[in-house]
Amino acid sequence: MFNTIKNAWKIPDLRKKILYTLLIIIVFRFGSVIPVPFLDISKLGELMSEAGQNSALGYINMLTGGAFSYASLFAMGITPYINSSIIMQLLTIAIPPLERLSKEGEEGRKKIATITRYVTVVLGLIQGVAYYFYLRNSGITKYSAGGAGVFTAFVIVLTFTAGTALIMWMGEQINEKGIGNGISIILLAGIVARLPVTVGSLWQYLQLGQQGQPQYFVLVPLFIVLFLAVVWVIVFMNDAERRIPVQYAKKVVGRKMYGGQSSFLPVKVAMSGVMPVIFASAILSIPQFIQFFVNPTGGFWKSFFDAFSQTGWLYTLLYFLLIIMFAYFYMSIQYNPLEMANNLRQSNGTIPGIRPGKPTADFIAKILSKITLIGALFLAFVALIPIIYSNLTGMHGLMMGGTSVIIIVGVALETVKQLESQMMMRHYKGFLD
Incomplete structure (x- = not known):
C-alpha cells in the first residue's frame, strides 16, 4: 500500500x-x-x-x-x-x-x-x-x-x-x-x-486496572488483538473471489483457428465493499434523530428508543438484517445473470456441464446468491463483534467499532486499487512490481 x-x-x-x-x-x-x-x-x-x-x-x-x-x-x-x-x-x-x-x-x-x-x-x-x-x-x-x-x-x-x-x-x-x-x-x-478518543478510552481502562480492577489488564490487550484480527480478516476477504470456469469453443476463420482456451468469470466475495455497512448505519441513525423532537423519559417509547442505541438488542438485529439486505441490493445492481449468460453465448463461451441460455443464467444467479450471502455475513460479523464484545466486557465508549474498522480498511484498500488502476492506465507497469 x-x-x-x-x-x-x-x-x-x-x-x-x-x-x-x-x-x-x-x-x-x-x-x-x-x-x-x-x-x-x-x-x-x-x-x-x-x-x-x-x-x-x-x-x-x-x-x-x-x-x-x-x-x-x-x-x-x-x-x-x-x-x-x-x-x-x-x-x-x-x-x-x-x-x-x-x-x-x-x-x-x-x-x-x-x-x-x-x-x-x-x-x-x-x-x-x-x-x-x-x-x-x-x-x-x-x-x-x-x-x-x-x-x-x-x-x-x-x-x-x-x-x-x-x-x-x-x-x-x-x-x-x-x-x-x-x-x-x-x-x-x-x-x-476519533482515533485519539479510542486510545484515551483504552488508557482509562488500564488506569482502572491499576485501581483494583485487574480484569482490564486482560481485556484491553484482547481488544487490541481482536482489532488486528478483524483488520486481517477484512483484507483477506477483500481479495477473496469465486472463479466460475468458462470454456470457449474453437472456430475456424479462413485458415486460422480461434478460441479453444479456458478462462473464468471472477466474482468477488465482498463485491459491494463497505457501502452496505455505511447505508445500514445511516438508516439506523434515523430513529436517533427522531429523539431530537421527542425524547421520552419513561414508558414504552423510552424502551423503544433505548433499543436503537448501539447496545440495544433491536439495533443489533436490524443492523445485521440491513447489512445483508443492502449486500443483495448492490449485487442486483452490479450483476445481471441473464446479461452475463447472453454475453457468454455471443462469445461462444460455456460453463462446463451447463447448457447455454437460461440454465447458464440460473447457474450464475445461484452462485451470486451464495457468494453474496457469504460476503454479507462476513460484513455483519465484523460489524457486530465490537458491539458484542463491549456488551460482554462492559468496555463502553470505544469509538473504534466494527463499522469504523470496515470503513477505514475498506476505503483504504479501494483507494489504493484506484491508484493502481490509474497508474496502469498510464503504463507505469514497473511501479506495480
Missing part, C-alpha cells in the same frame, strides 16, 4: 489528485470544529459527556467525526447525502420514469444526481430543524425568545443546512478531481479523527 502511494506521488497528475483530496479533508476537519452562532458550546459539551459514547448522541457524533459535539458547520455530517442516495436508488427501481432516466446514459445519470442533491438539501433542512429544537429544549441556544428567537432559529437551521450542502459538494469534488469515493473518504476522515 505504501509503495503504491509513494509511486503514485511520483506521477504529477496523480500527485495533484492526492493533494486535492487532502485539501478537501483539511477543509472538512476545519468545518467540523467551527461552531454555528448563538450556541453555548460549554453546555453542549456537558450534555454530550452526560449522555455517553453509547447513546444516540454518541453514535451520531461518531458518524460526524466529532462535529456533532461542537454543533459545528458540519454537525449533520454526510448522513443526509447517504440517505438521499439510498432513497434515489430505491426509487430508481420502483418508479419507471426514474428507471428510464438511469438507462439514458450520462445525461440521465446527471439528472438523477441533480435530484439527489435536492433531496439531500431537504433532508439536511429537516435534520437541522430537529437538531435546533433539541438544542433549544436543552437550554443551549441563546436569544430563544420573541423575534430574536426566530432570527436565531433561522440562522442556526440555515447554517446546518448549508454545511450539509457543502459536504455533499466536497464529496462530489473528490469523485471528479480527487482519488477515491467522496462519501467514503469524508467518512474515513471523520472516523480517523
Whole structure:
C-alpha cells in the first residue's frame, strides 16, 4: 500500500489528485470544529459527556467525526447525502420514469444526481430543524425568545443546512478531481479523527486496572488483538473471489483457428465493499434523530428508543438484517445473470456441464446468491463483534467499532486499487512490481 502511494506521488497528475483530496479533508476537519452562532458550546459539551459514547448522541457524533459535539458547520455530517442516495436508488427501481432516466446514459445519470442533491438539501433542512429544537429544549441556544428567537432559529437551521450542502459538494469534488469515493473518504476522515478518543478510552481502562480492577489488564490487550484480527480478516476477504470456469469453443476463420482456451468469470466475495455497512448505519441513525423532537423519559417509547442505541438488542438485529439486505441490493445492481449468460453465448463461451441460455443464467444467479450471502455475513460479523464484545466486557465508549474498522480498511484498500488502476492506465507497469 505504501509503495503504491509513494509511486503514485511520483506521477504529477496523480500527485495533484492526492493533494486535492487532502485539501478537501483539511477543509472538512476545519468545518467540523467551527461552531454555528448563538450556541453555548460549554453546555453542549456537558450534555454530550452526560449522555455517553453509547447513546444516540454518541453514535451520531461518531458518524460526524466529532462535529456533532461542537454543533459545528458540519454537525449533520454526510448522513443526509447517504440517505438521499439510498432513497434515489430505491426509487430508481420502483418508479419507471426514474428507471428510464438511469438507462439514458450520462445525461440521465446527471439528472438523477441533480435530484439527489435536492433531496439531500431537504433532508439536511429537516435534520437541522430537529437538531435546533433539541438544542433549544436543552437550554443551549441563546436569544430563544420573541423575534430574536426566530432570527436565531433561522440562522442556526440555515447554517446546518448549508454545511450539509457543502459536504455533499466536497464529496462530489473528490469523485471528479480527487482519488477515491467522496462519501467514503469524508467518512474515513471523520472516523480517523476519533482515533485519539479510542486510545484515551483504552488508557482509562488500564488506569482502572491499576485501581483494583485487574480484569482490564486482560481485556484491553484482547481488544487490541481482536482489532488486528478483524483488520486481517477484512483484507483477506477483500481479495477473496469465486472463479466460475468458462470454456470457449474453437472456430475456424479462413485458415486460422480461434478460441479453444479456458478462462473464468471472477466474482468477488465482498463485491459491494463497505457501502452496505455505511447505508445500514445511516438508516439506523434515523430513529436517533427522531429523539431530537421527542425524547421520552419513561414508558414504552423510552424502551423503544433505548433499543436503537448501539447496545440495544433491536439495533443489533436490524443492523445485521440491513447489512445483508443492502449486500443483495448492490449485487442486483452490479450483476445481471441473464446479461452475463447472453454475453457468454455471443462469445461462444460455456460453463462446463451447463447448457447455454437460461440454465447458464440460473447457474450464475445461484452462485451470486451464495457468494453474496457469504460476503454479507462476513460484513455483519465484523460489524457486530465490537458491539458484542463491549456488551460482554462492559468496555463502553470505544469509538473504534466494527463499522469504523470496515470503513477505514475498506476505503483504504479501494483507494489504493484506484491508484493502481490509474497508474496502469498510464503504463507505469514497473511501479506495480
